Amino acid sequence: MQNDTSFWMISTDVLSLVSVAYQTDKMGNIDKVDLKVEMEFTGLAGNNTNYMAMCQSPDGIIYIATDWGNIVTFDPQKHQMTSRGDLPRVNKIHVHRLLYSDGSVWIGTWANGAICYNPKTGVYTQYTYKPEDTEKTLSHGDIYQMVSLGDGRYLAATWNGYTVFIPDKEDPTRYTTEVYNNTASQLHRNLETRMISAYYDTEGIIWIGTQGGGVYASDLRKQFYQRFHQETHNEICEMAMDKNEYIWLATFHKGILRSTEPFNPQSRLEFESVPAGSSNTVLCVLNDKKGNLWFGNGQSELIQYDSENKTFTVYPVRIKNKPEWSGSIWSLLIDNQNRLWVGTTNGLLLFDRQTKDFTYYPVGSGTIRAMVEVPGKYLLLGLSYGLVKCSLDGQPIRSDYEKTANVPVRDIRSLYAASDGKLYIGYSDGFGVMDIQSDSIENFYTTHNGLSSNYIGCICEDEEGRIWLGSASSVCNYSRHQKLFYNYYISGNNRSVMFYKDFLFWGNNKNITYFLPNEAMNNHFIPGKVVITQLEVDNKPVEIGQKINNQVILKQGIPYTHGLTLKAANNSFSLMFSNLTYSDDLQKYNYRLSPAQSNWLTINEGEKVSYANLPQGKYVFEVQSIMADGSSGYLTSMDVNILPHWYEAIWFRLLIIITIGFIIYYLMRRVKKEQARLRHEERLKHELFVANLEREKEKQINRERSNFFTNVSHELRTPLTLILSPLQELLQTERFSQILYDKLSLVYNNATSLSTLVNQLLYVQKIEAGMVQLKLSEVDISVLVKNVITSFKHIAEIKQTEFILDSGKFPVFINRNKMLHTAIETEELPAHIQPKQIISGLMDT
Template structure:
């Protein structure tokens, strides 16, 4: 029969080696399944549970609840003495059942013991009760003598765990602080603990046993000790040493609970530790039970230390941060510190290396190295091939890029050069077509020439615009426009071309009644190119359908969708991704008939992208193509610098400087105000020079120069009233010429008009920045140039007339350049400061200002139409008007204060200058 805590009782049948399980389920007579102890007395087995006592009869094989009821519900410890008494010890007291007397009695001496651990008897029939709080108590029933052993009367501990009787009347008790050997009759007491050589001091409850041979065993929480009192206990100077245990990082290392320690160190003195388990303490003890505290120890760790460490009675050794390896811990003991002998106990300690330093680790490194070499070789080979391929592709891309740039640069330069011949074609043609004497047949031919000239100009402009986009210099100019008229004009422009090829042409506009935000010029270019391509690649009898639709996504975002579809020759789908590349030609069925420049679709793609839109194409060979363009037409889609202010106004081809605003005047009025002004024309193209001279010679005196250097010389010789100069010339170009003339005080007043084949805002800005007054792009129409000259001269003349009639006008307002304004203001200030000086004359001004008399005269004549003397007089008169108007003096006083010799002389000069007498002037 075996007691099983919490699970009842197991009864082993020795005949069949099978267990019978007894518990409260099949035997309710048992108070609880929590079984603590069994006691076999005669034909009965007493069973102690957590809820009372049961009795099993070996004869009847039956269980019964033990009486009296006082033991119900409590845990009981049993003991059977030599007087046939069964002792029951519990938290409610100690009882005994006398079988001889058949009586159940209570031992009232020990009612205060509530934590009884055991009840035992010795050879003298004395009862010994061990308590976990009050100590060990003995009781002689015959003499009623009581023995008390606890810390209050010198016993080493009060927590009594177990008890055994030794030889010669000595009793042994274990507790929470070692072992105690005592003799009640004599009062002898010997205490054994760590200092006495015990490997441990903490023992377990009821863990003791005495064998028939006299061996006494006590169980502890870390092992078990045994001894035989028959052995001779002489003190040895040279002692055997045992290992009491080991701690790892200050935690006990228990056999079987950790892989490092499978069994006791004394049974198997070898331990394997992981490489991080390198902080440990080894505990040892000399086998000496009689000389308390007299053991001394020495140890050393082989392969770490080279000499013994003599540590007195310290019974442990601690090592930290040991590296991987094999170590041997040697320890020996002595009782007199002199006799050590040669016998030492040895513990083998193996600290495993980390995986990366183990044999498996090095094998893995070797395999990884091989793998890395293979991978490195493979990757290096692949990279080398990729680099070679990338280098080949890069060179090919660079070649194509350079080729395309060369083509584009070549075409751009050629286009610039073509602008001048086009000017020489368009200009005379315009004048010829204006001739009423031209026959209808000849006029028709001339119109054909003009149309082709304009077509050539359109191609040139496309190429130049594409170049500007490529260089990032083309800007978006979005304005709020109604594009229905623009779309109608585009439709009408292509109707005749479609009819000539018998192509059915439709142009559908949907939901476009309101204004949208769009760059009209770029929209026009996109539509013209797409429709031109569609007509070009569609055979006679085909169809071209154009649809322009406004898609309203919500109240804020709107999109313009353009679809251009045809049923022409189509495009191979494999080549669709290249059709927007510059200079790419689509290979079609009729390729020889429709070869193009390779710029149109590339320009369309760039314009759509610049307009923040997308373009797509669907096509198949022989089935035509459908181009779809979409871009936003909402205000929020564009930045402020992309919005064009005043776009609803007409923007002329001529760009004026900010401080010049031309006033339109009839030609006969110019002739009346200007007697053949002198105009200098500078251009390295002799044909264009002759054309401009022929255009202007009837109205103006024209002098010419073939380049910038000669132009500078002509300016110094003649000081013309206006200069017309080309920009691109050998030597001194138009920009440098303008910069030099505008920085020279002698010529800074001369208006300059620049002619250029270079289009674009950046070139225009550079020209105006150098001081040019106007900027005209080639080709230009003759009447535009003539009107510009008239406006310039009229503006100058009007300012002079106003200066002479308006006394309130500042003299500096007649000048346009900053240097001229500064000069006029300097002269005027000098006159005002010395207005009452009698010697204020031309010589005084020349000396004070530091310029020649002739230059002073020329500058004042060109700017104010006054000689130096007349200009001095005009300033005097203006100052007099100011004094009189402010009420500071009368006419006579003003005359004297402003340097006139008499009021009569003042009045005569006043009437000559302003046209009325002083009195009449101020009466108004």
């Protein structure tokens, strides 16, 4: 590309600059692309020359490959050719691809292999298919694609596998090659080898397209290691590096092996057999302070290799006073006093390098597979029946470490005294950590704690103080501060380990696997964001739009969902996640569900967490990747809202509160009404009581009044009777003058009226008792009034008052039994008039 609006292209013999114009639709999407040739350059490479491929350097210089194999250099800023890179025109070639990288142009051809062109020097270097040249041969002569792998390495995809170009340490412009095809691939043995394209992305993944075999993807971040592969089974029991940087192997079936050349990380390891001793079973090797090597084999032989003279010396084990002794040598140790200790299947030996004598120390039964020294204090031996402490003169001191710490295993396979003051113990069924100062085993781990295997065959410490374990399943980094295990499944059945020149070497029954610890820990992990990949409810995956317990949980993919709302019926769920490294190694995460989990929890090599019967509420699920050095990836969070059960819902609670409030209100109202009723009843009772008292009082008064009237009536009737009887007798028997007669008659009539009144008092009592019935009769009131006036006539005369009665006939109805008090029901007279009282009142005035 020239810029965003133009690019360079080649045809048969023309270099063209083409402009690009984009046309968009109403929505802003590109609808049409217009191309226009702005410039053309012909004849840059001469006559009878065709252009085959082109590439461009970061500074914009264009390189064009011709069918003669030479490279034309063109400056697009000056619009001129700067070099033709002329080659002798012998035969035309087919150039398939060009690659510019690190100042060189790589030419991928058909049939002529790969050609590296240096624009500065104009030098061409050709690499082709030559099986006899093992250092520079290709997997095939047809190169379809060249890609840079970084660190100066290149990969060529060919018609028969791929070839990796490795730069020389001394001269980076020179390369050696490694061929990977159906017989030499590190990863697979049955790959489709016709590889016609390749791409290496920035994430560290190489993509290879094949002819009919699909696309292969290989994560080179997982390939931080290199490997020497043995064709036959041969356990590598121990390894050592001499002062010339040759690697020595003590092997179980092939004796002593040595690398064919000093160790070079850029070169493949190759080994050759070195005959020494009478046995091919060599079990251990050790460097001394002079740079010499010591080996122990299965035939009771201690073997010394003199690195100066390059000679071997064999010392058969012969023990004074024990001529019958025999055993295999499994471990070697040189202490601070430069003494050589030998661990065997039959006790502990001390070899005197001056006298060449062996001294035997019985430390119990079992094979001594490992030994370490606490400098200047004592030895620690790893035996088949447990850890044994011995003095520096070979006498056992203690052997109950496992029993005291309740460690259920005894068989020790490896020991390592680390710089942190801890002794790391590899058992056949677990991994122990002993504090040397307190002289006790403080921790014991198994697969339940994150180990990939309980068999720990070897232990080592790198320059950063990190502890590495070799187990039956993997290489493992033990994080001391996190107490976590990070397993690298790149080597199994590990029996031996060596740390040298920043590299860790692991030996097993088939391979030596070696790598830089920092690359294993740092380059492998990309601290990207953890992605939640799947949701399960009741252990069943949830799909988009799927109804679970009458609820659609996901409306889009879970990776694009920022929050979950789950009904109470769906409150048991699982979340699966990944940091997208697509690796089985180092998958460790910290996670928590706030506020239910306040502390971070660690999941070992798993990518799924489950929660059951979460109560209703709002939660935040958080997860992040973690590494052995304590660093973490980016935090991923998701809101989780658990809806309440119907009986926990706010509306239901409000309804309950309202109902309870109504009941309380009803009860209070009922109580108030009851209290009001009781107060009303009390008031009525009081009023009734008062009324009863008043009625009783009134009755009492009435009784007293009646008694009074009765008594008065009886008391008055007696004298009245005594008055009336003589008067009646006088008026009937005696003859008086008319005046006297009238007066006596008047006395008699008034006495009779008084007697009638007294009788009426008694009559009132009868009326109240209901003993009198009303009997009406018609009476002329004028006659009644006349009679009354007549009774007052004498008094009127005394007072010189004259009564004049002017009346007509006024009939009224009165009770025949009541002659004085009448209810006059006429229109002319008011009701209840007593004429006698009226006349008496007039006379008084």
